[in-house]
Amino acid sequence: MTQTAPGLLISAPSSGTGKTTVMLGLLRALADEGLTVQPFKSGPDYIDPAFHHAAARREAFNIDTWAMHEGLIGGISERADGADIIVAEGSMGLFDGVATRGESGFGSSAETALHMGWPVVLVIDVGGQAQSAAATALGFKTYNPDLPFAGVILNRCASPRHERLARLGMDKAGIDVLGVLPRRGDLTLPERHLGLIQAVEHPDLETAISGYASFLRENVDLAAIKAAARSGPARTGTLPPPPAQRIALARDAAFSFTYPHLLTGWREAGAEILPFSPLADEAPDPTADLVWLPGGYPELHAGRLAAAETYLAGLRKHAETRPVHGECGGYMALGQALIDKDGSRHQMAGLLGLVTSYDKRKFHLGYRQATLNAPMPGFGAGARLRGHEFHYSTILDEPDAPLAQVGDADGNPVPETGSVRGNVTGTFFHLIAEAIA
Known part of the structure; x- marks a missing residue:
C-alpha cells in the first residue's frame, strides 16, 4: 500500500492563531461532503490527534521528521490508504524546529510539508492589521522557495471593510485567499497547562466540532482547498513491533x-x-x-x-x-x-x-x-x-x-x-x- 491521496498542511506563523479550530472544522466539513479524510499531525503533539480523530471519524497519526526514521514515516503514510484527501496540522510556527545539524527548522512543519509533498495553507490572524498581513504571508511564501504554498486563510477578521483591506494586500502580493473567518469569541477550545484539554474531557466535543464545520463551510472555499491538495511520493514501511504479547x-x-x-x-x-x-x-x-x-x-x-x-x-x-x-x-x-x-x-x-x-x-x-x-x-x-x-x-x-x-x-x-x-x-x-x- 502507498500514499496516493492528495494532501495539504494547515500551518500558521505562530501558535495561537486558530489553526486547530480551522483544522477541526475543515476535517469535519470535508467528511460531511462524503470524503474519506485522513488526518495527520506534524510533530510530537500528544493531544491534537484525538481531536482530529473525533472530527474526521478516522484515526489520526503523528509524522515527525526529527524523531522518526524513513521506514516508520512510510508505515505511517500507509495509514492514508483508501482516503480521498489528507489534511495535516502543523505545530507551532511553520518554520519552527530544532537546530540539530546546525540547520534551522529541522523537524519543523515546513520540513514535514516538503518531505510529504503537501502544499501549505497558512492561517493568519489579521487582528490589529490589514494590508500588513500580506507582508507576513509573502515572507512565509518566499522564505523557502521549494516549499509548495497554496494560500492563506485570514482569521479573526473584524468587518467587511477589514476584509477588503486585507484582501487588497494579498492581491498585491500575489497570494491566494482561500477563506476569511470573521472574529468570533466562542470559537476556542478549552486549555490547560499542556495546551488543549484532552478530547475525552471536552464537555460537548461533537457540538463544538459541528459548529466549527458550519463556520468553515460558510467562510472558506472548500473547492479551492480540495483543488490545492497534492499527492506526494509513494512510501511504504512498517510500524513499531509490540513490546509484549x-x-x-x-x-x-x-x-x-x-x-x-x-x-x-x-x-x-x-x-x-x-x-x-x-x-x-x-x-x-x-x-x-x-x-x-x-x-x-x-x-x-x-x-x-x-x-x-x-x-x-x-x-x-x-x-x-x-x-x-x-x-x-x-x-x-x-x-x-x-x-x-x-x-x-x-x-x-x-x-x-x-x-x-x-x-x-x-x-x-x-x-x-x-x-x-x-x-x-x-x-x-x-x-x-x-x-x-x-x-x-x-x-x-x-x-x-x-x-x-x-x-x-x-x-x-x-x-x-x-x-x-x-x-x-x-x-x-x-x-x-x-x-x-
Whole structure:
C-alpha cells in the first residue's frame, strides 16, 4: 500500500492563531461532503490527534521528521490508504524546529510539508492589521522557495471593510485567499497547562466540532482547498513491533497520552491491548505480560490514585514477576509520591523511589534522545530511542539507577534520565521511535 491521496498542511506563523479550530472544522466539513479524510499531525503533539480523530471519524497519526526514521514515516503514510484527501496540522510556527545539524527548522512543519509533498495553507490572524498581513504571508511564501504554498486563510477578521483591506494586500502580493473567518469569541477550545484539554474531557466535543464545520463551510472555499491538495511520493514501511504479547494499558483521564502509531503497530502485529482504568480502581489484567502506564494528568487525580487500592495492589503484584513501564505521568505514578500544585503529598505506587512536585513547578519541553543503560520493555540495553518531554513537574528525589543517558535534540545532557528498579522502568520522555542509523 502507498500514499496516493492528495494532501495539504494547515500551518500558521505562530501558535495561537486558530489553526486547530480551522483544522477541526475543515476535517469535519470535508467528511460531511462524503470524503474519506485522513488526518495527520506534524510533530510530537500528544493531544491534537484525538481531536482530529473525533472530527474526521478516522484515526489520526503523528509524522515527525526529527524523531522518526524513513521506514516508520512510510508505515505511517500507509495509514492514508483508501482516503480521498489528507489534511495535516502543523505545530507551532511553520518554520519552527530544532537546530540539530546546525540547520534551522529541522523537524519543523515546513520540513514535514516538503518531505510529504503537501502544499501549505497558512492561517493568519489579521487582528490589529490589514494590508500588513500580506507582508507576513509573502515572507512565509518566499522564505523557502521549494516549499509548495497554496494560500492563506485570514482569521479573526473584524468587518467587511477589514476584509477588503486585507484582501487588497494579498492581491498585491500575489497570494491566494482561500477563506476569511470573521472574529468570533466562542470559537476556542478549552486549555490547560499542556495546551488543549484532552478530547475525552471536552464537555460537548461533537457540538463544538459541528459548529466549527458550519463556520468553515460558510467562510472558506472548500473547492479551492480540495483543488490545492497534492499527492506526494509513494512510501511504504512498517510500524513499531509490540513490546509484549498481552499489554495491560492504563487508559482514562489520568493516563491517555500514547502515540497512535505505537498502539496501531502493536495491534497489527497481533498484540492484545488490555485497557484498565486506575481512576476506576481497576487492576491490570493478571494475565498480562506487561503493564504500561502512559502519560497524562495524574497530578489532577493524585488523591484518587492514592486511594485506588485494587489498582495499586494489582500493579504491585504484577511488578513482582513481570515488567511495568511508565512514561511521564505514568512514571510519576510509579514513584514514591506526587505533590500536587496545592502542596499536598500523595503516596503513589512506590515501585520506584521517584518523588515529583507540581508545587515547585519547572517547565520541561523538547525532543529527547536516549541510550538505554538497562533493558526496558521492547528494547535491550544500548538501544537508542527518540521521544519528547513536556511537563511542569520538579524532581525532588530520584534514588534509583538511571535507566538511560538522555540528551536534548542537540545531544546536550538532561538530568531526567528515567529510573529502573527490578522489573519496573520509567521515563519522563514519551517514546516515539527507535533511532535507526
